[in-house]
Amino acid sequence: VITTGAVDRPVAEATIGWMIALTHHMFVKDRLVRTGQWNDRTNYMGCELRDRTLGVIGLGGIGRTLVSLLNGFGMRPPIAFDPFASAEVFDRSGVRSVPFDELLATADFVSIHCPLTEETRGLIGASELRRMKRGAYLINTARGGIVDEEALFDALQSGHLAGAALDCFENEPVTEPHPLCKLENVLLAPHSIAWTNELFRDIGRTSCQSMLDLSLGRSPHGVVNRELLQKASFREKWSRVTGIPVESLK
Structure with missing residues (x-):
C-alpha cells in the first residue's frame, strides 16, 4: 500500500x-x-x-x-x-x-x-x-x-x-x-522539499486507515499489487489472521 x-x-x-x-x-x-x-x-x-x-x-x-x-x-x-x-x-x-x-x-x-x-x-x-x-x-x-x-x-x-x-x-x-x-x-535541497508536519501526519493517517480497512475486510486505498487480494493463498492467510470470512474481502 x-x-x-x-x-x-x-x-x-x-x-x-x-x-x-x-x-x-x-x-x-x-x-x-x-x-x-x-x-x-x-x-x-x-x-x-x-x-x-x-x-x-x-x-x-x-x-x-x-x-x-x-x-x-x-x-x-x-x-x-x-x-x-x-x-x-x-x-x-x-x-x-x-x-x-x-x-x-x-x-x-x-x-x-x-x-x-x-x-x-x-x-x-x-x-x-x-x-x-x-x-x-x-x-x-x-x-x-x-x-x-x-x-x-x-x-x-x-x-x-x-x-x-x-x-x-x-x-x-x-x-x-x-x-x-x-x-x-x-x-x-537535500531531497526533503516536501517534508512538512502535515505530510507525515497524512502519511500516518493513510497508513492506519489502510490497516483498519484490511482488518475489517475492506480493500485499502492505494494498493499497488491489487491482484494479490484475489489470490487464494493471501485470502486464506488474511482470513486466518483476522478471523473474518474470506468472502468479506472485496
Missing part, C-alpha cells in the same frame, strides 16, 4: 516557492544584506510570474495540484507533457497537452513531476536543455537521474537558462561540494 496524495500539496507549494524565489533572486538578495553588499541590489532585477508559461512534465497528482495552486498568479494557460494522462485529465485540469519538444521551446518554467523509469532516465540532457527557451527556469522535485546535472551546469553557467532548483540528485546523499553549488542562480 502506498500513501498516494500525501505529497501532492507540499511538493506543489515548494515548487511555487522556488519559482518565486528564483525569479525575484530572493536568496541572492538575502546574501547581499548579510554580507554588506547593499548597493549591488541593482544588479539583480527580478521578474513576475504574470504572463509566464508553466510547462509540467508529468500530470499526476503533484502536477495537477501545482497547476491548481497557481491560479491567481496571472500566468498564461499551463501546458503539460504526459503520454499516460487521458484527455479527460487534461481537460479537467485546464491544461493543454503538448508534445515534449513544444513544451521545452515554449515554457518559461519547466517543472518535472514524473517517476524515474528507463524511459525517463536522462530525459533532460544537453540537447533538451539547448531546446529550452532562453531565460527559462528548470525545477526538478521528482528524482535524480532524470536531469543530466553536468549539462544543466553548462546551461546555467552559459546563461542559456536563467535558473534552476533541484530537490534530488543522481547520487544521494551529496557528500562532496556539488558543481551546482558554485552557481548563485541555483537553489538546492
